[in-house]
Amino acid sequence: MAGLTSAIYAVRAGRSVLVLEREGIGGQIATSPKVENYPAAASISGAELSDRLFEQATSLGAELDFGDVTSVEKTETGFVAHTEDGDFEARSVIIASGVHHRKLGTPREEELFGRGVSYCAVCDGAFYKGKRVAVVGGGNTALSAAVFLAGICAEVTLIHRRDEFRAERYLVEQVKKLENVRIVTPATVEELLGEDKLSGLRLSNGEELALDGLFVCIGKVPDNAAFSALVDLTEDGFIDAGEDCHTRTEGVFVAGDCRKKEVRQLTTAAADVCVAALGACDYLNRFS
Numbered sequence: 078m079a080g081l082t083s084a085i086y087a088v089r090a091g092r093s094v095l096v097l098e099r100e101g102i103g104g105q106i107a108t109s110p111k112v113e114n115y116p117a118a119a120s121i122s123g124a125e126l127s128d129r130l131f132e133q134a135t136s137l138g139a140e141l142d143f144g145d146v147t148s149v150e151k152t153e154t155g156f157v158a159h160t161e162d163g164d165f166e167a168r169s170v171i172i173a174s175g176v177h178h179r180k181l182g183t184p185r186e187e188e189l190f191g192r193g194v195s196y197c198a199v200c201d202g203a204f205y206k207g208k209r210v211a212v213v214g215g216g217n218t219a220l221s222a223a224v225f226l227a228g229i230c231a232e233v234t235l236i237h238r239r240d241e242f243r244a245e246r247y248l249v250e251q252v253k254k255l256e257n258v259r260i261v262t263p264a265t266v267e268e269l270l271g272e273d274k275l276s277g278l279r280l281s282n283g284e285e286l287a288l289d290g291l292f293v294c295i296g297k298v299p300d301n302a303a304f305s306a307l308v309d310l311t312e313d314g315f316i317d318a319g320e321d322c323h324t325r326t327e328g329v330f331v332a333g334d335c336r337k338k339e340v341r342q343l344t345t346a347a348a349d350v351c352v353a354a355l356g357a358c359d360y361l362n363r364f365s
């Protein structure tokens with residue numbers, strides 16, 4: 078999403094842009110059955126949003142090529158991105174490599190994704206208004222999801238593999254006070270129940286839960302090793318850059334979920350992209 082959106086900004090600023098993509102157009106959002114929180118798109122599938130974005134970027138003149146960037150190197154004239162299919166030169170680089178959600182690893186998880194299994198409470202919580210859901214995880218994301226879902230859903234079960242939560246204390250206290258949140262620890266999800274859609278869970282403690290939705294909040298995994306020669310990475314592997322989206326290498330910018338930040342959504346990715354793309358254009362104006 079961030080790659081194509083940055084192309085829109087840079088192309089409209091008169092620059093030629095190549096987007097390198099290793100999997101599919103649109104990134105994570107292309108896998109979402111429904112998006113209802115993107116401004117001016119009341120309800121749209123992630124696939125359609127991605128198609129529209131692709132159409133908008135390429136009709137303005139951006140190019141897209143498929144390739145897995147394995148490393149980026151600084152040269153005398155700019156940068157070169159290496160892929161298995163060849164090298165691509167550029168005078169400035171915007172890294173928008175995103176993240177993927179850590180999976181439970183339970184059988185049928187992929188099959189039931191979008192049919193009761195979700196990885197984003199803010200994105201999909203509203204689809205479970207008045208229903209019974211469970212959240213898996215013990216960090217800030219999981220506990221924030223439990224608080225968020227408790228305001229929408231009838232019942233929330235918070236499942237964590239340890240007795241202690243990693244989340245900040247105030248969040249743990251907040252969750253414990255919520256009447257419609259039940260905490261089940263220590264427990265892991267052993268089996269996802271249901272035919273065409275999720276109908277429940279079987280836990281490692283033998284309990285069977287009847288459910289409408291399951292929110293898996295056990296972390297987002299970045300994949301930024303290919304860029305480590307040019308950028309600083311946090312302990313978790315996110316690219317360390319502030320709101321100006323500059324990395325430690327002049328001419329290299331970062332946008333979207335792969336950047337160190339608190340909230341990872343389409344709108345925050347779009348905000349980064351605007352800053353990063355205009356930063357890249359400004360860099361090119363100053364140095365060419």
Ligand SMILES: Cc1cc2nc3c(=O)[nH]c(=O)nc-3n(C[C@H](O)[C@H](O)[C@H](O)COP(=O)(O)OP(=O)(O)OC[C@H]3O[C@@H](n4cnc5c(N)ncnc54)[C@H](O)[C@@H]3O)c2cc1C
Nearest residue numbers: 078079099104105109146174175176200333334341342343
């Ligand atoms: C199921 C789901 C539902 C969601 N629903 C919503 C929602 O309703 N509202 C909302 O605001 N947000 C939602 N989100 C979050 C939103 O999708 C992300 O915040 C947003 O897509 C981030 O965009 P991005 O471009 O930074 O990253 P990504 O979408 O992850 O895109 C990164 C792209 O970079 C490519 N890439 C990575 N490394 C390389 C490499 N080395 N070489 C070449 N290509 C590479 C990847 O293949 C990917 O296509 C949802 C996420 C998911 C998974």
